[in-house]
Amino acid sequence: MGFDIALQGFRHDTMLKLGRYVIPFHLIAQYPTLTYINSLRSPLSRQKVHYTLNRLAESIGFRGNKSLPAHCFIEWQSFNEQTVSLLMTTMRNHNVGKARLNSYLNAIKKTCERALMMDLISQKQLTGIQLVKPFPLDRTRKAKTLELEQVIGLFQTNGSTGNKRHRDNAMLAILFGCGLRRSEVLSLSTDSLFVERGELFLSVVGKGDKRRSVPVPQSTSNYLKLWLKTRSISIEQCVQEKINKPLFVHVSTRNKINEAKALTSSNHIYTIIKERCDEKNLPSCSPHDARRTVATLLYNQGVPIERIKDILGHSHIDTTKRYIFVDSNVYSEAVAGLRF
Incomplete structure (x- = not known):
C-alpha cells in the first residue's frame, strides 16, 4: 500500500x-x-x-x-x-x-x-x-577549420542589432571560445557559470549525461557580460546567487527579450554562422566546424591533446585527433628543420 x-x-x-x-x-x-x-x-x-x-x-x-x-x-x-x-x-x-x-x-x-x-x-x-534501409550518405564534405582572423571577422558583421546581436555574439563566443556542441549551448542556464581558483568555467552536460567543466576565455566572458547586462544580470550574480534562468532566450523582431521563452532551436545557431560567413565571403561553415576550430587553435598553441579531449567532451582521444587539422606545410617545415 x-x-x-x-x-x-x-x-x-x-x-x-x-x-x-x-x-x-x-x-x-x-x-x-x-x-x-x-x-x-x-x-x-x-x-x-x-x-x-x-x-x-x-x-x-x-x-x-x-x-x-x-x-x-x-x-x-x-x-x-x-x-x-x-x-x-x-x-x-x-x-x-x-x-x-x-x-x-x-x-x-x-x-x-x-x-x-x-x-x-x-x-x-x-x-x-x-527492413527499410537508410539512405547512403555522401561523406565527401570536407570538415573545415577557421583561422583566428576569420573567427574575429564573424563578430564584425552588419547583421543583427541591439539585444539580438548581443545574444548571438554570446552564443558564437561560446561556440568558438569553449568548443561546445550547439545542443550544449542551448541547454546552458545562468547557474551553469561558476568560478574556480579565480577562473570562470561552464558546467556542461554533454552526450550520455556526462558533465564536464569548460574554461571560459576572457573574450567569451566579455560577450557574455554584454548579453547578460541587457537582461539586468551580472556574471557575479550568476555565480554567487545561482540564478537559474536559461542562458539564451528569445528576442523578438523588435529586440524585446522574452525571459520566459528559452531559445531551443539549434537551427538558429546554424543560421547565424551561415549568414555571417556569407557576409564575410567565407566558405560555408557549420556549428560543428567551430569545435574543430577550437581543437586546432588549442593544439597549435601547445595545449596537450588530452586536455583538448576533456574540453570537447570526447570519450576517446582518437576522436579528438580527427578534430585537429594540421596543414601539410607545417609537416614539411618541421621535417626540413631536422638536422643530423
Whole structure:
C-alpha cells in the first residue's frame, strides 16, 4: 500500500519537458512517441528526438495542440514496410536531405518498437519497417577549420542589432571560445557559470549525461557580460546567487527579450554562422566546424591533446585527433628543420 501511494505521488510530480510542452507522467504511457522519448537518458537526446518526430509529424500533415506536440497524433497503426518506404521516397523526391530522412527513419523504427509493446501495431508490421534501409550518405564534405582572423571577422558583421546581436555574439563566443556542441549551448542556464581558483568555467552536460567543466576565455566572458547586462544580470550574480534562468532566450523582431521563452532551436545557431560567413565571403561553415576550430587553435598553441579531449567532451582521444587539422606545410617545415 505504501509503495502504491509513493508511486502515485511520483507520477503526479514528474513531468516530461519537451520544448514549450510540459507533459504529465500519466499521459506519457498513452503515446508511443512519448514513451520512446522518455526512455532516453540524456535531456539533450530527448529534445533532439522530440524535434525530429515533431518535424516529421508536421511534414505529413499532423498538428499539435496546447497540451501535446504533433508527433502524439501520428497514426502508427497505418505504418508498415510499404508505407514507410513510400514516405521516405516521396520526401526524398521533394528534396528532403538524406541525413534528415535517416533521422526520421530511425525515429520511426524506435517509436514503432514502443507501438508494438502498446499493441498498436503487429510484430509483422515492425519487422517490415525495420527492413527499410537508410539512405547512403555522401561523406565527401570536407570538415573545415577557421583561422583566428576569420573567427574575429564573424563578430564584425552588419547583421543583427541591439539585444539580438548581443545574444548571438554570446552564443558564437561560446561556440568558438569553449568548443561546445550547439545542443550544449542551448541547454546552458545562468547557474551553469561558476568560478574556480579565480577562473570562470561552464558546467556542461554533454552526450550520455556526462558533465564536464569548460574554461571560459576572457573574450567569451566579455560577450557574455554584454548579453547578460541587457537582461539586468551580472556574471557575479550568476555565480554567487545561482540564478537559474536559461542562458539564451528569445528576442523578438523588435529586440524585446522574452525571459520566459528559452531559445531551443539549434537551427538558429546554424543560421547565424551561415549568414555571417556569407557576409564575410567565407566558405560555408557549420556549428560543428567551430569545435574543430577550437581543437586546432588549442593544439597549435601547445595545449596537450588530452586536455583538448576533456574540453570537447570526447570519450576517446582518437576522436579528438580527427578534430585537429594540421596543414601539410607545417609537416614539411618541421621535417626540413631536422638536422643530423
